[in-house]
Amino acid sequence: MRKVTASGQTVDEAVQSALRQLNISEDQAQVEVIDEGKKGILGLFGSKPAIVKVTQKENPVEKIKKYVKNIVNEFDAQFEIETNVVQNEVMIQLSGEKIALLIGKRGQTLNALQYLAQLAMHQYSDKYYSVTIDAEGYRERRKETLISLAERLADRASKTKKDVKIEPMPSYERKVIHTALQKRSDIATDSQGDEPNRYVVIKPK
Template sequence: MREITATGPSVEEAVQSALTQLNTTRDRADITIVEEGKKGLFGLFGTKPSIVTVKMKYDPVEESTNFLKKVLTEMNIVAELETKVEGRNIFISISGEKTALIIGKRGQTLNSLQYLTQIVANRYSNQYLSVEIDAEGYREKRRETLEQLAERLAQKAMKTKQEVHLEPMPSFERKVMHSIISRFPEVETYSVGKEPNRSLVITPKKLKVTR
């Protein structure tokens, strides 16, 4: 329940009734007074109740974190979450048991958790939010792996004078690869396909065609 209309002898009592039904507090709600009410003559005749509409204000950080906790629980994983917010960026670090299961092959499970959690965060936000989920420092280790891969494949493209097609990667990993490969003046990159199967292609500059 996200919104409720409540009545009461006074505005305050109507508001309290709505807050109780929504199981929330005043600072987490938007309150609109529909009718201030009327006591009536001698408090008996012509009395009109106060009417208010109370709408929940959701915290996208809290909602996304709770979603992730619920998913991990469904996976029978006991873990601790540490959340940090910097502007429009939400960073969630997972620690505990079964981190290998959380990460998955080449980070596929972790990337899926991140994708879904970001959807939840933006569902409750009026501005775009970016979510990054890490587990036991995997992201930094993965970045080091991507740097080595990017350099090796850039060298391959320059040596063979042919395009090198990479496996599908999430957008943030493609950005890492693109950034590293941009250091090599003889090659460049472009992306092909549609999410979530969009992938990067490294090509010698003279071979690139318009797409």
């Protein structure tokens, strides 16, 4: 972690000097005032410079990458981790020969890892970031499976005129169900229950 001790006539001047030396902006810095300084008589006699210690904050995206890496290293396998950031969205891609270990049954292990990473990100950054963790294209395959499931169960609800409940799933998977069926005029969808057991109900109109 890079840090610099700098001085100046005022605290602000000292901070700006340190920022220039580190080549970072103020929002990337943690400032500790060691001495506020003293102007002295007429700004000359008995003056004392202000002294600050400025430490560069670790990038929250790098911190979350390390966090995820520490977790997956507990598995008896080698995995590669890549991160991509678009505005406030952090996408973490995992790959490896035993990737199924990280996905788990119906993505439960992957979802748990993503949940933990999102909680950690809230602690690492003052700015809001959403975190998505994928494993060799699993999320897209899962999405296609959910859309197919939604259509099939919607047909059943429409035909039998009875509500159809889908097993509990994370909010972003429920959103896939709602979005897939929102244009159908013969059924409606609703989320019920409490997290983490919230589920989608398909209702015939």
